[in-house]
Amino acid sequence: MDNCLFCKIAEKKIPSTIVYEDDDLLAFKDINPAAPVHLLVIPKKHYATLSACTADDAPLLGKMLALAPKLAAEFGCGVQYGADGEPSGGYKTLINSGPDGGQEVYHLHMHIIGGPHPWRGQR
Helix, strand or coil, rough: CCHHHHHHHHHHCCCCCEEECCEEEEEEEECCCCCEEEEEEEEEHHHHCHHHHHHHHHHHHHHHHHHHHHHHHHHHCEEEEEECCEEEEEEEEECCCCHHHHHCEEEEEEEEECCCCCCCCCC
């Protein structure tokens, strides 16, 4: 896609603060964070929305989701369990799809949002 912001980031034509990269995915810090931790995970291949994916894309989508707890832990907002077995910490994963879903950039992306509350515009 010639005019896709996230394609340009994946191609390193636009700078970003990259926190993870492999052959399929790129993760970087959101430039307008809604919380202390706000990362975006994108596939390097362009998909306009989650609705553009098919069953054949399930491995890629699973890889995106499996990356979330790893990155959350690295950035200090992973779920941890105390000696009493009670959980603490935590994060949110979010994929906006389409205009009514709040999608602003039409390249599939997953938000990883975490850290102490309150969060701007999130709950």
